[in-house]
Amino acid sequence: MPRSAARAWSSARTLTDLGELTAQWLEGSLAALPGGVYRGGPDEETGPLVPVLAALNRAGCVTTQSQPGLDGPAFDGRRWRQRAAVMCLTDTEGLQRLTRTAREAGLLLAVHRTFSRGPARDILATTWGGEEHTWFGGRVPRSYVRLEYRGCHREAVRAAVDAHQVTLVDPVWGRDTVLWPALAKVLALTP
Known part of the structure; x- marks a missing residue:
């Protein structure tokens, strides 16, 4: 990982810091995510979702994690179907905003914490x-969150471990016109 990216991630202390650095990576001004993974920016399909x-x-x-809604042929000619989906870490205020957004837009919602007990809601995405391929919304264990944010300051890692894990998924396959506008609407109202 380039030193400038490593320094940026190691200086993060809060979820707000992690969010800003993730935004910079999405926009191409930061070379890699924590630990040096995902160099060069997000997948091509994510481009329209970056704003x-x-x-x-x-x-x-x-x-x-995120993906647009798609329905069409895959590289091998078989049908590839995706539900628009996003998974994120947030605080209690963010959880409330996202829960309200999901309810108002008719989206599927999964919420977990690393230390939660009970069944985890995995949503086929x-x-x-015709075969199941990817799921969103399952509980991410504490050990995996720590691994994802290796290289970050321990305070930032702790904030990520303690955060609410929130997933929103459009229930309609291939549709890409509900989740992203609903998020854009709520973000426009956020100070």
């Missing part, structure tokens, strides 16, 4: 050739 994702990160919700 909303960057704003979401700057509003206190650190995005960890991608099928490939």
Whole structure:
């Protein structure tokens, strides 16, 4: 990882700091995510989502996974279907905003904490050739969150471990016109 990126991540102390750095990575001004992973920016399919994702990160919700809604042929010709989805780490205020957004827009919602007990809600988000391929919303264990944020200051790692894990998924396959506008709307209202 370039030293400038490593220094930036090691200086983060809060979820707000992690969100700002994630936004910078999405926009191309930071070379890598923590630990040197995902160099060179997000996947091509994420390009149109960058403005909303960057704003979401700057509003206190650190995005960890996202995808647009898609429905069409995959590289091998089989049908590839995705539900628009985003997974993020946030504080209690962010949880309340995202829960309200999900309810008002008719989105699927999963909420966890690293230390929660009980069933974890996994939401099928991608099928490939009619077979289940990717899920969003499962509880991310404490050990994995620590691994994801290796190289960050321990205060930032603790904030990520203690955060609410919130996932919003559009229930309609291939639709990309509900989740992102709903997030943009709530972000426009956020100071």
